[in-house]
Amino acid sequence: MKKILLLSAYKSDSHASWVKWLTQNLSADWRVLELPGRYYRWRIRGNPLSWLDELPALLNDWQPERILATSMVDIATLKGLFPQLAAVPVSYYFHENQFAYPQGEGQHHSVDPQMVQLYGALSADECLFNSQFNRDTFLAGVDALLKKLPDCKPADLRARLQPKCRVLPVPVNPLAVGEKIPGLILWNHRWEYDKKPEDFLTILRGLSSKHVNFKLALLGPRAEKTPPVLQQIRSEFAAAIVADGMVSRAEYEHWLGAAPVVVSTAIHEFQGLSVLEAVSAGAVPVVPDDLCYREQYAAANRYAPGQVEQAAAQIIAALQQYQPVATPAAFMQAGADWKSWLEQA
Structure with a gap:
């Protein structure tokens, strides 16, 4: 049975439902670490610190064969902090991408969330997206970001990322059709x-x-x-x-x-x-x-x-x-x- 470490840095309702479906329907030796779905900016930048004590305890007597991490997870930093994870293949799952997320009134723009996802995608073995729209806006967003950076930047990141991107939606369990209420x-x-x-x-x-x-x-x-x-x-x-x-x-x-x-x-x-x-x-x-x-x-x-x-x-x-x-x-x-x-x- 394959050993899979599932990391979810923002346990919103939809993310939690996805984790529940995977662990209940896919036969694997799952270990799941989740963080509460609040304080968004702290979550996306701070999750390696939040797991700094918990991960060593888990890895002390269990070594994953695959990491499945949501795109809120700073997986590049985690691999640097924990050498025993450095060679473990990573599937990086995008429920969303920060390049296409609308900014709310009163929110300040920061490139940090985008950089977390960009480094995560580069360090992952595969990037999984829940829709074509998600994948396409992420790749377009990476292109747009590179054009804004002043100097010392790599050539065509899209060409490096695109071959390892694929669409894999969150499963939908069909619900029963009831008696319709007119109007x-x-x-x-x-x-x-x-x-x-x-x-x-x-x-x-x-x-x-x-x-x-x-x-x-x-x-x-x-x-x-x-x-x-x-x-x-x-x-x-x-x-x-x-x-x-x-x-x-x-x-x-x-x-x-x-x-x-x-x-x-x-x-x-x-x-x-x-x-x-x-x-x-x-x-x-x-x-x-x-x-x-x-x-x-x-x-x-x-x-x-x-x-x-x-x-x-x-x-x-x-x-x-x-x-x-x-x-x-x-x-x-x-x-x-x-x-x-x-x-x-």
Whole structure:
């Protein structure tokens, strides 16, 4: 049984679900080190320090044959700090890449996160991405960064990196299709700037102005302090809300199975697991013609980014003539692809 050290430096919900799927479905001798999904800048720069005492204790009587590390992990530094890891092959997994991550209001730009991922990719034996969009924006971002650097820089890093890059999505376990609730619109994303919920509010106002009779399931993680846009939706559309907040997994799957339509207004999405899960449960996606969505859904399910009137029209059409779409085959195949990865690792 292959010995695999799995390092995840930022245990968000999606990263934790990925780790759980791998360790439960792939037969290997797993050792897992995870760090909490908070204090992002400290996590991406400080994870070698955070594991400085824990890793030696683990490696004292166990030596991995493969390292699977997320791209938040400063794997280049870890290999330098721990000589017993220096020769261990590394698979570097990109849930996201810092070259294509939108900057929020009040955030300061820093090249450090990009450099961590660049050094990690260079030191890894293979770079795995959860979507083509993720891979392509990473490689384009590396090119753009090199053009900005003043001097003493290597030639064409893309040519060095591209041959070891491949797409390997996070597996999606299809959910049961339930009895659809007429008019139910699902929002199942984080209530943060990169999902642009302000556009969702505008879409709802547009539907209301057209006298569309709809219901709302407002799911997904949210901060302790209620986001203003969520407060506004609650105020304007209280009578339409049938679910609101973090619910149990069983309740979550119920609402996904009951919703005819799932909406995204994201300005950042590298795989879009929440929409993929909803689509597997029979929801029709209404998503931006951008990001990872272009490789997943037909043009009929995509609207021009920011064009809320077009999005509203697509929602109305989906509610009036409900026709579910197939979950993209590549993502349904991902479980088998991960098993093949383990055989080759």
